[in-house]
Amino acid sequence: MPAGGYGPTLRIRRKAMQILRADALEYHRKARPGKIAIAVTKPCATQRDLSLAYTPGVAEPVREIHADPAEAFARELLDIPVFHDDQHGTAIITAAGLLNALELTGKRIEEVLTVISGAGAAAIASAEFFIKLGMRREHIALVDTKGVVYAGRTERMNQYKERLAAHTSARTLADALAGADVFVGLSVAGIVSREMVRTMAERPIIFALANPDPEIAYNDARAARPDAIVASGRSDDPNQVNNVLGAGLARASRVLGGRGAQDHPRRRGAGSGGDRAPHSPGPG
Numbered sequence: 001m002p003a004g005g006y007g008p009t010l011r012i013r014r015k016a017m018q019i020l021r022a023d024a025l026e027y028h029r030k031a032r033p034g035k036i037a038i039a040v041t042k043p044c045a046t047q048r049d050l051s052l053a054y055t056p057g058v059a060e061p062v063r064e065i066h067a068d069p070a071e072a073f074a075r076e077l078l079d080i081p082v083f084h085d086d087q088h089g090t091a092i093i094t095a096a097g098l099l100n101a102l103e104l105t106g107k108r109i110e111e112v113l114t115v116i117s118g119a120g121a122a123a124i125a126s127a128e129f130f131i132k133l134g135m136r137r138e139h140i141a142l143v144d145t146k147g148v149v150y151a152g153r154t155e156r157m158n159q160y161k162e163r164l165a166a167h168t169s170a171r172t173l174a175d176a177l178a179g180a181d182v183f184v185g186l187s188v189a190g191i192v193s194r195e196m197v198r199t200m201a202e203r204p205i206i207f208a209l210a211n212p213d214p215e216i217a218y219n220d221a222r223a224a225r226p227d228a229i230v231a232s233g234r235s236d237d238p239n240q241v242n243n244v245l246g247a248g249l250a251r252a253s254r255v256l257g258g259r260g261a262q263d264h265p266r267r268r269g270a271g272s273g274g275d276r277a278p279h280s281p282g283p284g
Helices: 008-029 047-053 059-067 069-073 085-105 121-132 173-177 194-198 218-224 246-256 263-276
Strands: 114-117 140-144 182-185 205-208 229-232
Touching (some): 085 205, 114 121, 114 173, 173 194, 194 218, 205 218, 218 229
Parallel strands (some): 114 140, 114 182, 182 205
């Protein structure tokens, strides 16, 4: 990289972003507002209809889901695959990128220390999938809006976070990143600084996947750690990881058959995605 920063490359990228913004605004101004039309699917003509559709009637299905989540999600009841883009799609694509990055850095999945920022559906599904691929549960630090999810924490906890609660003295994202090999961001923009990634282990893997703006910008991460493999969820950044192939994975699940949300096809998808990705000779 030339002395003094990114020079012409950065100017080109800024110009490209300006063009993308203009095109996006024009796209959304055309025709009718929105992208999907909503049609009424239940009777809504009377006061009774509306009381069933909304308050208080809408509470009853929610109570049923709470009473038996497994049946509500129909994992084993359906005779077709169940594919959730935010969970299965993100987990598969992120795992494919992670397996490639581990190969390029010479690190082993069962040895790396991983920090996952975010504790929603995508983050927890990704963490559990990494574990199925060989990552050790005790090597994962999950971080949410209240800090590190640690064993014994009581604030803003649930059964899914409890399974990933770490026995650690780290309490903040900065604490957790010190010495970590892998960062997977599935949270919000701008929460990771250059100083924080400088404390990570050698040849760190940084997947900042928050959209539309990542936890740390690609250029900032590369400037702070030239030895890092960096990826984002944006199509205008190099090394896009998230938000690709979701529809193709869902279709493949249907073609391959199976029932419910099965792990075996997901593992095959992660392996195939990694095999098909181009192998860079160095950090990117």
